[in-house]
Amino acid sequence: MIVRQALFDGTIHAGREAEFRRFVSERLMPMWRRFVGVRRVEVMFALERDEGAPSYPLVLAMTFDDAAALTEALNAPVRFESRAETGELMKMFDGWIHHHVFELAE
Template sequence: MIIRQALFEGTIHAGQEDAFKSYIAEKLMPLWLAFPGVREVRVLHSVERDEGAPAIAMVLSTAYDDREALARALDSPVRYESREVTKGLLAMFDGHIHHHVFELAQA
C-alpha cells in the first residue's frame, strides 16, 4: 500500500482554528474521498509537539493500492478541483505544504 501525506507546516491564523477544521470537513473532505482509487483519507490536526519541533498544523494522509493508483489520482480532474478549493483553506494558514510518499510495511 502507498501512503501520500501532505504536511501543512506552519500555523493556522489565530481565531481561525474552528473555521479551518470546518472548511476541511465541509469542502475538502468530500473531494479527497472522491479521488479515484483512494482507499483511506485521514486528516490529523495537531495537538502538541516536542520542544523545538517544527509546527505542523495538519497532515492529510491518503492511501492507495500502489503507485499507479496514486498516479491516476494525482492526474484526475477532482484533484485539480481540490487544489482550487484548497486556496480558501490557505487563506487561514501561514506556512507551506510539502508532500511525502511512503510504502506501508506489511506486518
C-alpha cells in the same frame, strides 16, 4: 500499499482555528474521499508537539493500492478541484504544504 501525506507546515491565523477545521471537514474531506482509487483518507489535526518541533496543524494521509493508482489519482479532475479549494484554505494559514510518499511495510 502507498501512502501520500500532505503536511501543512506553519500556523493557522490566530482566531481562525475553528473556521480552518470546519473548512477542511466540510469542503475538503468530501473531495479527498472522491479521489480515484483512494482506499483510505486520514485527516489529522495537531493537538501538541515536542518543544522545538515544527508546527504541522494539519496532516492528510491518503492510501492507494500502488504507485499507478496514486498517479491516476493525481491526474484526475477532482485533485485539481481540491487544489483550488486548498488555495482558499491557505488564506487562513501562514506556511506551505509539502508532500511525502511512503510504501507501507507488510
